[in-house]
Amino acid sequence: MKxxxxxxxxxxVLLIMTFLLLLFCTKPVTTYQLDxxxxxxxxxxxxxxxxxKANDDSLQEWNIGWAKVNITPDHPTPMAGYGNxxxxxxxxxxxxxxxxxxYLSNGTNEVALVSVDMLIIPPTxxxxxxxxxxxxxxxxYLSATHSHNSLGGWYNTLxxxxxxxxxxPEVEIKISNxxxxxxxxxxxxxxxxxxxxxxxxxxxxxxxxxNDNENTIDAIIRxxxxxxxxxxxxxxxxxxxxxxxxxxxxxxxSRDYPGILVDSLENKEFNFAEFMxxxxxxxxxxxxxxxxxxxxxxxxxxxxxxLIKKNxxxxxxxxxxxxxxxxxxxxxxxxxRIAANLALRPWVFYWLFGQEAxxxxxxxIGNLLLVGMPCDFSGELMKSLDDYASSKxxxxxxxxxxxxxxxxxxxxxxxxxxxxxxxxxxxxxxNNGDYFSEVIRNLIDKATK
Numbered sequence: 001m002k003x004x005x006x007x008x009x010x011x012x013v014l015l016i017m018t019f020l021l022l023l024f025c026t027k028p029v030t031t032y033q034l035d036x037x038x039x040x041x042x043x044x045x046x047x048x049x050x051x052x053k054a055n056d057d058s059l060q061e062w063n064i065g066w067a068k069v070n071i072t073p074d075h076p077t078p079m080a081g082y083g084n085x086x087x088x089x090x091x092x093x094x095x096x097x098x099x100x101x102x103y104l105s106n107g108t109n110e111v112a113l114v115s116v117d118m119l120i121i122p123p124t125x126x127x128x129x130x131x132x133x134x135x136x137x138x139x140x141y142l143s144a145t146h147s148h149n150s151l152g153g154w155y156n157t158l159x160x161x162x163x164x165x166x167x168x169p170e171v172e173i174k175i176s177n178x179x180x181x182x183x184x185x186x187x188x189x190x191x192x193x194x195x196x197x198x199x200x201x202x203x204x205x206x207x208x209x210x211n212d213n214e215n216t217i218d219a220i221i222r223x224x225x226x227x228x229x230x231x232x233x234x235x236x237x238x239x240x241x242x243x244x245x246x247x248x249x250x251x252x253x254s255r256d257y258p259g260i261l262v263d264s265l266e267n268k269e270f271n272f273a274e275f276m277x278x279x280x281x282x283x284x285x286x287x288x289x290x291x292x293x294x295x296x297x298x299x300x301x302x303x304x305x306x307l308i309k310k311n312x313x314x315x316x317x318x319x320x321x322x323x324x325x326x327x328x329x330x331x332x333x334x335x336x337r338i339a340a341n342l343a344l345r346p347w348v349f350y351w352l353f354g355q356e357a358x359x360x361x362x363x364x365i366g367n368l369l370l371v372g373m374p375c376d377f378s379g380e381l382m383k384s385l386d387d388y389a390s391s392k393x394x395x396x397x398x399x400x401x402x403x404x405x406x407x408x409x410x411x412x413x414x415x416x417x418x419x420x421x422x423x424x425x426x427x428x429x430x431n432n433g434d435y436f437s438e439v440i441r442n443l444i445d446k447a448t449k
Contacts, residue, residue, distance in 0.1 A: 024345075025344060025345055025348050026338065026342050026343065026344055026345060026348075027335075027342075027343055027344075027345050028341055028342065028343070029335060029337060029340075029341045029342065029343050029429065029430075030335075030429075031430055032430075032431070034431045034434055034435055034438075037332060037431075038330075038332075039330040039331055039332045039435075040330075040435060040438075042330035043329065043330050043435075043438075043439060043442075044442075046327060046328055046329075046330065047327065047439075047442045047443070047446065050325060050327060050362075050443075050446050051446070052323050052325070052364060052446055052447050052449065053321075053323060055318070055320040055321050056106075056108065056320050056321075057320050058320075059106045059107055059108060059319045059320050060319060061106070061107060061192050061319055062104065062105070062106060062192065062193055062194060062195055062319045063103075063104070063105040063106070063107070063190040063191065063192060063193075064102070064103070064104060064190055064191065064192075064193045064195070064226045064228055064234070065102070065103040065185075065186040065187055065188065065189035065190030065191070066100070066101065066102045066103065066186050066189065066226075066234045066272040066274075067100075067101055067103075067181075067182050067183075067185035067186040067189060068098045068099065068100045068101070068182060068272075068274075069098060069099045069178040069179075069181050069182045069185075070096055070097070070098055070178075071097045071098060071099055071116070071117070071151070071174060071175060071178045072093060072096040072097045072151075072253065073090075073151055073253075076089035076090055076091070077089055077090065077151055077152065077153050077165070077168060077171065078090075078151075078152035078153045078164060078165020078166055078168075079149060079150070079151065079152050079165065079251065079253070080118065080119040080148070080150055080151065080152030080153075080154070080163060080164035080165065081119050081147070081148025081149055081150065081152075081163070081248070082148055082163075082247075082248035083162045083163055084248050085165075085248055085251075086162075087152065087161060087162070087164070087165030087166055088165070088251065089165070090149075090151075090251055090252060090253045091251040091252060092251070092252040092253070093252060093253045094149075094252040094253060094254040094293065095253070095254050095255055095259050095263075096253075097117040097118075097147075097150055097151060097253060097255060098116075098117050098255075099114065099115075099116050099117075099175070099178040099179050099181075099182045100114070100115050100116075100182065100262075100272075100273075100274035101113065101114045101115075101179070101182035101183050101185075101186040101274075102186060102224075102226065102234060102236055102272075102274060103183060103186035103187045103189075103190055104195070104322060104365070105187075105190060105322070106319040106320070106321075106322040107319075108322070109139075109322040109323060109324070110135070110139060110187075110322070111139045111140075111141055111322060111324045111363060111365075112135060112139065112140050112141065112182075112183045112186065112187075113141050113224075113236055113274070113276075114140055114141065114142050114143075114179055114182065114183065115142075115143050115144065115145060115236075115274045115275060115276045116142070116143075116144050116145070116175065116178075116179070117144070117145050117147055117150055117255045117258075117259070118144045118145070118146075118147065118150045118151065118154075118175070119144065119146060119147065119148060119150055119152075119163070119164070120144050120146070120401045120405050121142045121143070121144050121401050121402065121403045121405075122154045122155050122160075122164075122172060122175070122405075123155075123354075123356035123357075123403065123404055123405060124154065124155060124156070124172045125154070125172050125175050125176050125179070125403070126142070126403030126404065127356075128172060128173065128176035129176055129179060129180070129403075132176065132180060133180055133183075134180075134184075135183060137326070138324060138325065138326035138361075139324050140179070140183070141324060141361055141363050141370065141372055141402075142179075142361075142372065142401070142402050142403045143238075143276035143277055143372060143399040143400065143401050143402065144276075144277055144400075144401040145243055145255055145256070145258040145259075145275050145276070145277060146242065146243045146277040146280060146400070146401060147243045147246075147254065147255050147256040147258065147259075148243060148244050148246065148248075148256065149246045149250060149252065149253060149254040149255075149256060150253065150254075150255070151171060151253065152164035152165040152171075153165050153166060153167060153168035153171040154167070154168070154171045154172045154175065155167065155354075156169075156354075157352065157353055157354040158351070158352045158353075159352045159353045159354075160353075160354070191228050191229065191230060192228065192229045193226055193227050193228035193229055193232075194226070194227050194316060195224060195225070195226055195316070195317040195319075195365065195366070196224070196225045196227075196314050196315065196316050196317065197222075197223070197224055197225075197314065197315050197316075197317055197365075197366075197367075197368045197395055197397070198222075198223045198224075198225055198311040198313065198314045199220050199221065199222055199223075199311065199312050199313040199314075200220070200221040200223070200306050200307050200309060200311055200312050201219055201220060201221070201306065201312055202219055202220075202221050202239070202302070202303055202306035202307075203217065203219040204286065204302055204306070205239075205241055205285060205286050205299055205302040205303050205306075206218070206219050206239070206240060206241040206283055206284070206285065206286065206379075207241075207283070207284050207285075207286055208282055208283065208284075208379075208380070209242075209282050209283065209284040209419075209421070210282045210380075210410070210414055210417070210419055210421065210422075215383075216282075216379075216380045216411075217240075217283065217379065218240040218278065218279050218283060218379030218380070218382040218383070219240075220240075220382075220386075221237060221238070221239050221303060221306060221307050222237075222238045222239075222278065222397045223235055223236060223237045223238065223307065224236040224317075224365075224368075224397075232271045232272075233269070233270045233271055233272075234270055234271060234272035234273065234274075235265060235269075235270050235272075235273050235274075235307075236273075236274050236275075236276065237258075237261065237262070237265070237273065237274070237275050237276070237303075237307065238275070238276045238277070238278040238397060238399055239275075239278050239303055240277075240278040240279045240280050240283040240379040240382070241257075241280070241283055241284060241285040241286075241299070241303075242280050242283060242284050242285060243255075243256035243257060243258055243277065243280075243285075244256070244284065244285065245257050245285050245287055245292065245295045245296045245299050246292050246293075246296060247292060250292050254293075254296070256296055257285060257296050257299035257300040257303070258275035258300070259296075259300070260296055260297055260299070260300025260301060260304075261273070261275055261300040261301075261303050261304050262274060262275050263300075264300060264301060264304045265304060265307070265308075269308055276399045277399060277400045277401060278379070278397075278398060278399060278400065279377045279378060279379040279381065279382050279398050279400065280376050280377070280379065280400050281375070281376040281377050281378035281379060281380075281400070281408050281409060281410055281421060282378045282379055282380050282410055282411075282414075282421060283378075283379040285299050286299070287299070288302075315366075315367060315368070315395060316366075317365050317366025317367060317368055318366040318367070319366070320366070321364050321365065321366050321367075322364070322365055323363070323364045324361065324362070324363040324364075325361070325362045325363075326359050326360075326361055327359060327360050327361075327362065327443075328357070328358070328359055329358045329359050329360045329374065329404075329439065330358075331358050331406060331428055332428050332429055332431075332432075333346045333428075333429075334346050334349035334350070334353075334427050334428055334429075335349075335427070335428060335429040336349055336407075336424075336426070336427045337423055337426070340416065340418070343429070349427065353427075356404060356405075357404060358374050358404045358406055359374065359402070359403075359404055360372065360373060360374065360402070360439060360443070361402050362443045362446075362447065364447050367393070367394060367395055368394070368395045368396075368397060369389065369394050369395070369396055369397070369443065369444060369447045370397045370398075370399065371396070371397070371398045371399070371440055371443055372398075372399050372400075372402035372403075373398060373399065373400050373401075373402060373409070373436065374401075374402050374403070374404030374405055374406050375400060375401075375405065375406045375407060375408060375409045375436070376400055376401075376407070376408045376409065376421070376425070377398060377400050377409050377436065378408070378409055378410045378411055378433065380410065380411045381409075381411060381433060381436070381437050382398065384437070385398070385437060385440050385441070385444075388441055388444060389444050392444055392445070392448040393448060394444060394447060394448055396440075396444070398440070406427060406428060407425045407426060407427040407428070408421045408422070408425040408426055409432050409433060409436045410422055410426065410433055411433045412430060412431060412432070412433040412434050413433075415430050415433075
């Protein structure tokens, strides 16, 4: 009898403690009108201050340089990309990791287009660049290849340790120094040339991870091709298929399919190539092959073959415009869900993930607007934004992982669906597909005034 009383008392205490814990740590998911929200109004205030200078037609010449720096670890370190690896170190190196940079100047302004063979650009790396770069950090346009088989150890938060393993301070310092060195080397090699924006269609190597509707797939390879007057050529390629051909059981460092893509381009068509993840949210690769690395080969070569065909679209970019802006991006309070209608409170999110500045990059090169987003930005949102840019006389290129990170931004129609992207990795509640799309439309408007 006494044992039963103790058991009941213990269960009651546990029940009360669980209730209090849920009350203290969670809250119901709330909905709101986007245009009435505080963060939306703050963005409108922020964007109202942004000005793009008019074209300077007296500028007639591009200066272009490129460089890469090897960042492959010389000893086993944690791998980043899949939480179920639990931060285990890599067991071998399939192919080396790099920082790649293309430097541009029109004689008045300069910018560095930098891509890193990592899952994301960690916010801590961006903070180090702010402190150490001789080039204004707002002029460094960053992205990642988004390989899920790259080095980890770069984010000292509880959530960071899940996805990137135990924190190693030297990693973020090494990455930052490699970025700075790549910029310096690329600038030192700059010489005159031309820049062309191209688009090619590749529907054979991409799928929608959320549905089977082919009309919601961003199948466009968007590229910048650089040709120096001395005949050397480089290319910056963006594509929306996730770099997840390699699965979590593969414990070798690799650049995934973007590595095969850039290596094959450098082997014949170009002297230099770099890859930036495009609107990768909801977009997956099509795995074709007998094992992981056969699939990687087929994916990379598949994209390459579509890229080197006659372009579906091309436009030479005038050196009269080279403008890169960094704009603060106000966000709603974080509300990561643990159930359909139950979310963690903001303080719990910050305890798990830390709290970093969020921003968007807007880079106008000639008649092309590049927008660097702090997220996995969904390819489902691209067509309407492409059409909007075209209606304003602009070409548009969107990349993910700009040095900040807020999780996945997907079409709002999926918010109540129980997918990894819309539940586990949606950290800021409803309406963010519409919000981020409005942000990009506002940047398009500013770039065409």
